[in-house]
Amino acid sequence: MSVQSIDSFAERLLGWYDRAARDLPWRHPPGSAATPDPYRVWMAEIMLQQTTVAAVAGYFTRFVQRWPTVADLAAADDADVMAAWAGLGYYARARNLLACARVVVAQHGGRFPDSEDALRALPGVGDYTAAAVAAIAFGRAAVVVDANIERVIARHRLIETPLPAAKREIRTALAPLVPQDRPGDFAQGLMDLGATICTPRAPACTRCPVSADCRARGRSDIDQLPVKPPKKAKPQRYGLAWWIEEGDAVWLVRRPGKGMLGGMRALPGGEWTGEAPTESGLVHVDHGFTHFDLRLTLVRRESAHAAGEGEWWPLSALDAAGLPTLYRKLTDRMREDIA
DNA sequence: GAGGCGTGGCA
């Protein structure tokens, strides 16, 4: 069989997607006539940035139940949204989520714009998310490129240029493959393919719907594609957090709006530095961030030292404080010790 | 362009 006689790339991919699409809370059935709610599509795409499907599912369901429309979200208290996002990571996304909802209400009459350019101008919406929402929610034939799609196309076309320089070639290769009639399913199909078949390691090429003309198939080094730049070593940092208890409550603060864990509730404490503290603490946790590892040691302080803005939080309701995982680890340890 | 920015699962 010649290559010319097989179905087009999009036909093979969509045929596979119609059979194998994952059933996800934010997803409509493939080819469904129902119009996806742009708010839900946008919400899912923001949460899915650098975050696994498994981690997102519960958060997505809670958010759209609590704030069913973009107007509901725009009217929400910042503290409630940040607390609801706690544990999902990359907290700038939550700040931008609120900012975006408020722009959509204030400047777009509460309806998401339907063009890639207008979406791209919204807070927290970059090239990927603008294209994904345009394709999935509005049927626009946008060229959607995420890390899954980069991997699929880099292998299918044997693009050996290292990332991020390869992005241009990948986009150029992908653009003519996008079908005008089902661009949203096409994008989601490519992402499902990358997540389940064309995986980073040990891809399941025998089950791949586009393997017939894949230029990387059979290569022993297929899992080296796409080529990525070397990673830097992460430095070790140390810090102290203060456990200030009074009655049945603990003193919590809110971190500055930008930077690490920006805008999130936290235990008070000192700066994080490269020097290990000499003070011995109640407990400590080791926590890995994207660009450094942190050992945070909890030390007891008297309430008289509780300077600055903060709030007494009932120990029995700490789960509702919306602490990031770093601090959640410490409070869980304390709870074990108290129990 | 490169670095800051979380977290959890997996081999």
Next chain:
DNA sequence: TTGCCAAGCCT
């Protein structure tokens, strides 16, 4: 255990 990685965005 350690490193890699996941539907990126912002500066």
